[in-house]
Amino acid sequence: MTLHRKAAVTGIGETEYSKTSVLSDRELQLQAVERAIADAGLKRSDIDGVIPSSTGQGFTCEGFSEHLGLDHVTFSTTLFFGGANGLIGMHAAALAVASGAARHVVVVAGRNGFSGAKISARPQLASPAFEATREFESPFGATVPMHFYALIAQRHMHLYGSTSRQFGTVAITQRAHATLNSNAIMKAPMSLEDHQASRQLVDPLRLFDCCIESDGAAAYIVSAADAARDSRHKPAWVLGIAEGHPDSPSSLATRHDVLRSGVGIAAPRAFGMAGISPQDLRAAMLYDPFTFLVILQLEALGYCKPGEGGPFVEGGGIGLKGALPTNTHGGLLSQAHSMAGINHVCEAVKQLRGTAGAASVAGTGPIVVTGNGDFGDGAVAILAGA
Amino acid sequence: MLIHYPKLCCPRDGTTAFEWPLMDGRGSVHSYAVCRRAFHPAFKEETPYVVAIIELDEGVRMISNVIGTHPEAVEIGMRVTLEWDDAGEIPLPKFRPLTGDAP
Numbered sequence: 001m002t003l004h005r006k007a008a009v010t011g012i013g014e015t016e017y018s019k020t021s022v023l024s025d026r027e028l029q030l031q032a033v034e035r036a037i038a039d040a041g042l043k044r045s046d047i048d049g050v051i052p053s054s055t056g057q058g059f060t061c062e063g064f065s066e067h068l069g070l071d072h073v074t075f076s077t078t079l080f081f082g083g084a085n086g087l088i089g090m091h092a093a094a095l096a097v098a099s100g101a102a103r104h105v106v107v108v109a110g111r112n113g114f115s116g117a118k119i120s121a122r123p124q125l126a127s128p129a130f131e132a133t134r135e136f137e138s139p140f141g142a143t144v145p146m147h148f149y150a151l152i153a154q155r156h157m158h159l160y161g162s163t164s165r166q167f168g169t170v171a172i173t174q175r176a177h178a179t180l181n182s183n184a185i186m187k188a189p190m191s192l193e194d195h196q197a198s199r200q201l202v203d204p205l206r207l208f209d210c211c212i213e214s215d216g217a218a219a220y221i222v223s224a225a226d227a228a229r230d231s232r233h234k235p236a237w238v239l240g241i242a243e244g245h246p247d248s249p250s251s252l253a254t255r256h257d258v259l260r261s262g263v264g265i266a267a268p269r270a271f272g273m274a275g276i277s278p279q280d281l282r283a284a285m286l287y288d289p290f291t292f293l294v295i296l297q298l299e300a301l302g303y304c305k306p307g308e309g310g311p312f313v314e315g316g317g318i319g320l321k322g323a324l325p326t327n328t329h330g331g332l333l334s335q336a337h338s339m340a341g342i343n344h345v346c347e348a349v350k351q352l353r354g355t356a357g358a359a360s361v362a363g364t365g366p367i368v369v370t371g372n373g374d375f376g377d378g379a380v381a382i383l384a385g386a
Numbered sequence: 387m388l389i390h391y392p393k394l395c396c397p398r399d400g401t402t403a404f405e406w407p408l409m410d411g412r413g414s415v416h417s418y419a420v421c422r423r424a425f426h427p428a429f430k431e432e433t434p435y436v437v438a439i440i441e442l443d444e445g446v447r448m449i450s451n452v453i454g455t456h457p458e459a460v461e462i463g464m465r466v467t468l469e470w471d472d473a474g475e476i477p478l479p480k481f482r483p484l485t486g487d488a489p
Contacts, residue, residue, distance in 0.1 A: 132391045135391075136391050136448065136449065137449040138426075139476070139478055140437055140449055140450050140451045140478065140480070141421055141424070141426070141428075141429040141432060141435055141437055141451065142437045142449050143425050143426045143429070144425040146425070147419055147421065147425075147437050150419035150437075151417040151418070151419050151437070151438075151439055152417070154417045154418060154419060154462070155416070155417040155462070158417070158462040199422075199423070200420075200422050201421075201422060201423045202419045202420065202421050202422070202423070202437075203419060203420035203422065203457075204419070205419075251391060252439075253416075253439045253447045253448060253449045254390065254391065254446070254447050254448075258416075258417065258439070
């Protein structure tokens with residue numbers, strides 16, 4: 001079954017993103033869901049599918065039903081792919097509405113990633129998926145995601161000559177985008193010199209190669225095609241969507257090719273379903289826990305050839321006036337990170353509605369959105385406003 | 387077929403009839419990262435330390451440390467050999483640069 005134009009994102013909701021939340025993880029999630037329902041022009045009782053995130057101290061499906069009075073939920077699943085949950089959830093939601101299992105599915109994630117359990121401490125490394133990491137890798141001081149992403153980046157630098165200055169260009173480009181966004185946390189201008197002078201934490205990655213830790217939640221509603229046509233805003237149609245999981249998904253070291261990711265596996269299927277080529281894209285929202293991942297995903301998507309992602313970025317390709325404006329909201333690096341990349345989905349939808357403010361650059365798209373979590377599980381969605 | 391890390395069954399054919407073969411202890415650096423800040427207090431004294439993916443000559447890979455050399459001297463492809471670190475409660479298989487008689 002193709003999902004091409006069988007589903008659309010009809011509502012988006014975001015809390016304030018900050019480092020000073022006074023709400024609990026659950027209150028943040030409820031607020032995001034309520035805003036997404038209102039944005040879609042729906043009633044709470046219209047929601048019949050719930051995909052909660054497994055991160056943080058958020059609600060299960062039951063919790064949402066109890067607090068929102070949902071009384072005829074017919075579809076729910078919970079995901080365990082860290083940062084990829086936000087977009088793998090869209091795949092599950094699209095399958096649900098296309099099959100008739102549900103009509104309006106809400107996907108939500110969010111937590112206090114700064115004021116609560118810090119994201120850099122990565123409580124997920126305590127999950128069953130990372131048993132081998134805990135037993136065989138943590139004793140050598142490989143204790144946080146940054147260690148593993150640094151190993152991937154170093155390999156890419158070795159094979160293709162990508163550079164720290166190219167990583168820095170990702171950071172400063174997205175910072176420039178964040179300065180245009182009223183709901184972005186990091187707004188102080190950043191220069192390439194600032195990036196190069198930032199502290200080396202795990203070479204080859206510096207402090208300014210890392211995303212921020214923040215508090216906040218975000219949600220979106222995926223509706224069936226016939227239901228989407230009646231929605232309050234112009235729907236963001238799913239042209240293509242796919243997920244991918246690399247071999248050895250929770251142990252990077254033993255993966256056949258450490259540069260292989262779920263995004264790369266999913267991309268050909270997502271573009272094939274959409275019936276477009278990567279070159280047709282008008283913008284990209286790429287999951288960016290570290291600067292380097294933007295470069296790697298430009299290549300994994302097939303937009304750049306292997307090794308050409310760095311030079312593309314360095315040439316201004318991902319800026320607002322570049323060939324592929326990328327993470328126009330500031331991304332995880334400069335807007336916020338605690339909602340499993342759902343802020344990327346929200347930004348793509350705003351772009352397609354023409355409500356992304358000074359960063360509006362993509363017309364009716366198509367826009368690619370990626371999710372990447374747990375060192376390689378991933379998803380690719382291609383959305384369009386018409 | 388060699389499997390590492392240990393699993394409940396062989397991912398290729400499902401067998402659970404495992405043996406523990408001895409590895410030669412030599413390999414090369416597949417990738418590495420120089421850790422200048424410890425994210426866990428247990429490693430504070432160690433910084434800067436090198437986390438590396440070591441590819442053993444027999445073909446399996448593992449995470450370990452490259453020790454016995456300056457972190458700046460480590461590079462991808464560097465030949466290394468096993469050196470047990472017996473300092474802690476559990477002996478840890480670490481690696482130092484292999485010099486001289488490298489094949």
